[in-house]
Amino acid sequence: MDHLGAFLGHFHPVLVHLPIGILLLLGALELAGLLSRARAFAWLPALTGGQRTLILALGACSSIIVAALGWLLAHGGDYDSALVHRHQLLGICAACACLAALAVHRWGSLYALALASSLALVVMAGHAGGKITHGSDYLTSRMPPALARVLGIAPPPEARKAAVGFERAVVFADAVGPILRDRCASCHGPAKGNGGLRLDSWELLSKGGKHGPVIKPGDLAASPLVLRIDLPSDAKEHMPPRGKPQLSDDELTVLEWWVGAGAPRDGAVAGLDLPPIVAGILEERLGGEATPPPDRAATLAQAARVAGELGIIVRPLSPVGPWIEVNARPAGRAFGDRELGLLAPVAPAIRWLDLGGTSVTDDGLAALAAMHGLERLHLDQTRIADPGLVRLSSLRQMEYLNLRGTAVTDAGMGALRALPRLRSLYLWQTAVTPAASRALGEALVDKRRIARWKSEQAELGRRIGAERFEGNTGESLNLDTKPAEAAAAGPASPPKVN
Amino acid sequence: MLSRAGTGLGTLGLASVLSDAGLLAAAPAAIAPGRNPLAPKSTHFPARAKRIIHLFMNGGPSHVDTFDYKPSLEKYNGQKPPTSATKTERVTGSTLMMSPFKFARHGRCGLNVSEIFPNVAKCADDLCVINSMHTNIPNHEPSLLMMTCGDNQPIRPSMGSWLLYGLGAENQNLPGFVVFCPGKPVVGPQLWANSFLPGIFQGAHINNSSLDPKSVIPHLHNGSLTRAAQREQLDLLKQLNEMHLAQRSGDNPLEARIQSLEMAFRMQFEAQDVFDLSKETQSTRDLYGKGQFGEACLLSRRLLERGVRMVQIFTGGGQPWDDHGDATAHAAKAKLVDQPIAALLTDLKRTGMLDDTLVLWGGEFGRTPTAQGAKGRDHHSQGFTVWLAGGGVKGGMTYGATDEFGIAAVEKRTHVHDLHATMLHLMGLDHEKLTYRYGGRDFRLTDVHGKVAKGIFT
Numbered sequence: 001m002d003h004l005g006a007f008l009g010h011f012h013p014v015l016v017h018l019p020i021g022i023l024l025l026l027g028a029l030e031l032a033g034l035l036s037r038a039r040a041f042a043w044l045p046a047l048t049g050g051q052r053t054l055i056l057a058l059g060a061c062s063s064i065i066v067a068a069l070g071w072l073l074a075h076g077g078d079y080d081s082a083l084v085h086r087h088q089l090l091g092i093c094a095a096c097a098c099l100a101a102l103a104v105h106r107w108g109s110l111y112a113l114a115l116a117s118s119l120a121l122v123v124m125a126g127h128a129g130g131k132i133t134h135g136s137d138y139l140t141s142r143m144p145p146a147l148a149r150v151l152g153i154a155p156p157p158e159a160r161k162a163a164v165g166f167e168r169a170v171v172f173a174d175a176v177g178p179i180l181r182d183r184c185a186s187c188h189g190p191a192k193g194n195g196g197l198r199l200d201s202w203e204l205l206s207k208g209g210k211h212g213p214v215i216k217p218g219d220l221a222a223s224p225l226v227l228r229i230d231l232p233s234d235a236k237e238h239m240p241p242r243g244k245p246q247l248s249d250d251e252l253t254v255l256e257w258w259v260g261a262g263a264p265r266d267g268a269v270a271g272l273d274l275p276p277i278v279a280g281i282l283e284e285r286l287g288g289e290a291t292p293p294p295d296r297a298a299t300l301a302q303a304a305r306v307a308g309e310l311g312i313i314v315r316p317l318s319p320v321g322p323w324i325e326v327n328a329r330p331a332g333r334a335f336g337d338r339e340l341g342l343l344a345p346v347a348p349a350i351r352w353l354d355l356g357g358t359s360v361t362d363d364g365l366a367a368l369a370a371m372h373g374l375e376r377l378h379l380d381q382t383r384i385a386d387p388g389l390v391r392l393s394s395l396r397q398m399e400y401l402n403l404r405g406t407a408v409t410d411a412g413m414g415a416l417r418a419l420p421r422l423r424s425l426y427l428w429q430t431a432v433t434p435a436a437s438r439a440l441g442e443a444l445v446d447k448r449r450i451a452r453w454k455s456e457q458a459e460l461g462r463r464i465g466a467e468r469f470e471g472n473t474g475e476s477l478n479l480d481t482k483p484a485e486a487a488a489a490g491p492a493s494p495p496k497v498n
Numbered sequence: 499m500l501s502r503a504g505t506g507l508g509t510l511g512l513a514s515v516l517s518d519a520g521l522l523a524a525a526p527a528a529i530a531p532g533r534n535p536l537a538p539k540s541t542h543f544p545a546r547a548k549r550i551i552h553l554f555m556n557g558g559p560s561h562v563d564t565f566d567y568k569p570s571l572e573k574y575n576g577q578k579p580p581t582s583a584t585k586t587e588r589v590t591g592s593t594l595m596m597s598p599f600k601f602a603r604h605g606r607c608g609l610n611v612s613e614i615f616p617n618v619a620k621c622a623d624d625l626c627v628i629n630s631m632h633t634n635i636p637n638h639e640p641s642l643l644m645m646t647c648g649d650n651q652p653i654r655p656s657m658g659s660w661l662l663y664g665l666g667a668e669n670q671n672l673p674g675f676v677v678f679c680p681g682k683p684v685v686g687p688q689l690w691a692n693s694f695l696p697g698i699f700q701g702a703h704i705n706n707s708s709l710d711p712k713s714v715i716p717h718l719h720n721g722s723l724t725r726a727a728q729r730e731q732l733d734l735l736k737q738l739n740e741m742h743l744a745q746r747s748g749d750n751p752l753e754a755r756i757q758s759l760e761m762a763f764r765m766q767f768e769a770q771d772v773f774d775l776s777k778e779t780q781s782t783r784d785l786y787g788k789g790q791f792g793e794a795c796l797l798s799r800r801l802l803e804r805g806v807r808m809v810q811i812f813t814g815g816g817q818p819w820d821d822h823g824d825a826t827a828h829a830a831k832a833k834l835v836d837q838p839i840a841a842l843l844t845d846l847k848r849t850g851m852l853d854d855t856l857v858l859w860g861g862e863f864g865r866t867p868t869a870q871g872a873k874g875r876d877h878h879s880q881g882f883t884v885w886l887a888g889g890g891v892k893g894g895m896t897y898g899a900t901d902e903f904g905i906a907a908v909e910k911r912t913h914v915h916d917l918h919a920t921m922l923h924l925m926g927l928d929h930e931k932l933t934y935r936y937g938g939r940d941f942r943l944t945d946v947h948g949k950v951a952k953g954i955f956t
Contacts, residue, residue, distance in 0.1 A: 313538050315540060317544050378850075426849065428850075
């Protein structure tokens with residue numbers, strides 16, 4: 001019975017629009033009928049008694065059915081009880097008013113009163129229902145601030161996310177909380193609290209739901225919060241449920257790190273010993289000390305001047321945007337630390353920098369600290385050694401680093417662990433051992449994400465069918481498959497009906 | 499001093515290029531004297547590759563004997579194709595012929611490679627094999643032109659020329675587009691011609707049948723004048739030439755000649771160095787092996803690392819892969835190129851250049867899966883194979899497919915125009931925007947065709 005109730009209850013949000021539509025249409029038709037008495041609006045139609053009775057009867061019946069379905073839904077779900085109570089009361093009143101209007105529809109002024117009140121009640125009940133489903137501020141949350149000021153509505157509390165920046169971010173309030181708020185709190189928040197669980201504050205989260213705690217700090221395997229998010233998206237227990245906005249890989253990585261690190265609430269993110277992957281994600285999400293992108297025109301003008309002076313190639317990376325590529329290789333050994341220092345005016349705009357074959361030294365690399373946007377760096381065939389690598393550790397965007405033919409050794413590899421986005425590292429003709437480069441690779445790789453990706457691939461492969469998945473080699477085509485075989489396999493095992 | 503002169507010219511060009519960065523499509527028809535047409539230019543969007551090396555298997559290697567394994571050819575060896583819809587367009591053969599070579603799976607991707615490419619097979623995980631290539635005409639001349647210049651007819655600029663026009667060169671002391679061919683291929687210099695583009699964008703042909711750095715480019719060395727005296731002479735000559743040019747504006751060959759004189763002077767400094775293979779270690783030379791193709795591959799790496807935009811290496815003069823009489827003759831040709839190609843890939847990878855160098859391997863078309871005579875194969879344009887590696891393409895994948903006998907490309911069909919569009923895209927150029935106005939209309943490398951095969955991008 002409970003199951004049937006829950007099943008029927010879920011029709012409430014669909015069917016609820018029926019009485020709303022019927023009653024609003026009736027209101028509009030009655031208004032038209034009133035207006036049609038005036039000469040100017042004589043072309044408007046007026047309802048006949050029979051039509052009115054029919055429409056009212058439909059409205060009343062549907063509102064009673066919908067109210068009953070609503071009661072079933074409220075009975076089975078975990079909704080904010082105060083909001084639900086208000087919605088229930090208004091809904092039942094609306095249904096009653098509609099019945100009353102049907103009862104008195106032959107008495108003009110009484111009928112007008114009853115219809116007007118049922119319309120008002122329908123609007124109010126609808127609004128209360130909207131608050132339950134979409135949150136109390138569903139009408140105002142996206143309101144332009146100017147309009148909100150005029151109407152005297154307090155602007156929605158802005159997430160701190162954009163404002164703080166990585167350096168000042170607090171663990172739960174800025175790094176973890178916003179993820180839960182975006183992805184989970186619509187069902188596990190102030191409005192709904194499904195499963196008795198709310199995830200909109202650290203305290204409520206630690207309290208857990210009606211099935212117990214959702215995290216065990218420091219133990220991922222005993223924390224349903226991350227386990228259930230990590231399940232394949234079509235698993236029954238997977239969260240968020242199918243069709244709801246899902247967590248991105250980055251968000252899940254942050255959440256897993258947080259639970260693994262003991263689910264701290266306070267303290268600065270920057271003060272913790274973050275794995276490079278998590279540091280990279282959080283820096284991106286929280287933003288650094290907001291540095292506006294360099295100005296394209298000014299950068300290119302500066303770049304042309306510097307290039308002319310130094311005999312190097314400077315090229316914008318694309319026709320829009322300020323980012324540039326600097327290639328000092330043509331200048332060769334004539335390009336040294338002093339010349340590198342002269343790039344300072346355009347430093348923030350440099351994405352690709354080729355210092356291969358130049359005479360820059362470890363000390364000179366201090367100038368790279370200002371190149372926050374650096375993604376590709378060639379230092380091959382220079383005199384760079386381990387001390388120089390330490391100077392690269394602030395370049396968080398670095399993806400490609402070429403150290404071929406330099407004096408770097410195993411000892412220098414540790415400094416590169418600070419580069420969360422590093423994907424390609426070239427060490428040919430150096431003293432670095434394979435073991436050291438492998439260890440660096442291990443430290444920079446998000447193993448859980450790879451494992452997750454592999455299991456998804458395997459699942460995908462299983463579903464598509466192995467032969468198609470491995471690529472078309474021509475082997476899968478077999479002309480000899482006798483149609484008789486396929487036919488025999490078909491009807492031999494009719495599907496069982498339970 | 500000389501290198502300063504070179505870079506001075508380069509930076510002169512840079513300022514003018516930066517001022518109209520992004521206006522590539524509206525590039526001027528005639529290049530004003532004093533402005534360097536080879537200065538590096540902005541791309542249409544961020545580039546994944548900065549340079550191209552085309553390993554050109556001219557003559558047309560058979561796809562079903564190299565990188566497109568077809569077990570059905572074994573099963574139906576000597577029979578007519580059981581499905582009547584597919585026919586080869588040349589009438590020479592009608593019965594299927596299995597490959598005389600064995601295939602095996604290689605790399606973690608399990609790519610099927612013929613036994614005649616044992617070294618390239620070791621690089622399987624770096625290759626992006628396009629099995630669904632097709633072109634228009636099963637004859638050498640039109641298909642060579644299609645592959646190099648994007649049209650079956652002559653008088654279109656080659657891909658290397660288009661790249662120099664669109665991107666400029668990163669080294670002002672070397673030609674930006676270098677072609678290695680021992681002797682002359684069929685069609686000849688039209689395959690690397692600038693055609694109606696300014697003459698400075700023409701490919702520089704190097705005859706690699708003998709690679710003495712002193713003589714590989716003739717007349718590089720001036721025995722009777724010091725460099726300073728040469729410079730003075732050339733400056734005077736340049737002034738006179740420019741006065742001459744001023745009276746004949748828009749004279750393309752004249753401009754080209756003036757610019758190539760300048761480049762010849764700058765080249766004597768750097769070209770002797772780049773062509774001197776003795777500067778490579780013995781282990782590197784052993785990696786590439788001996789022979790014309792291997793030396794050309796090693797030289798290509800040396801050129802590319804000095805900022806040359808595109809290198810094209812022909813397997814040989816004439817049409818070496820054109821084995822009409824005996825398909826097993828492919829083994830000898832593969833032996834010439836297999837080790838050098840694998841060495842090139844290895845070398846590019848260890849130096850970190852493979853990340854932004856695009857490697858293209860392939861012929862102008864494929865060969866018929868049906869027999870010609872007793873054991874040969876004829877020209878075939880409906881389906882063939884090329885592969886790409888490096889610069890922004892996924893390694894260890896096959897893209898598209900031919901039917902089960904390797905006759906026609908059926909899945910993700912990729913015309914040569916599509917290949918060109920894709921390669922330009924990887925170089926940061928929109929093939930629809932890279933245009934040049936000539937004879938009253940805008941021309942493109944891809945004519946009015948070309949779909950970018952985004953499925954192969956990393």
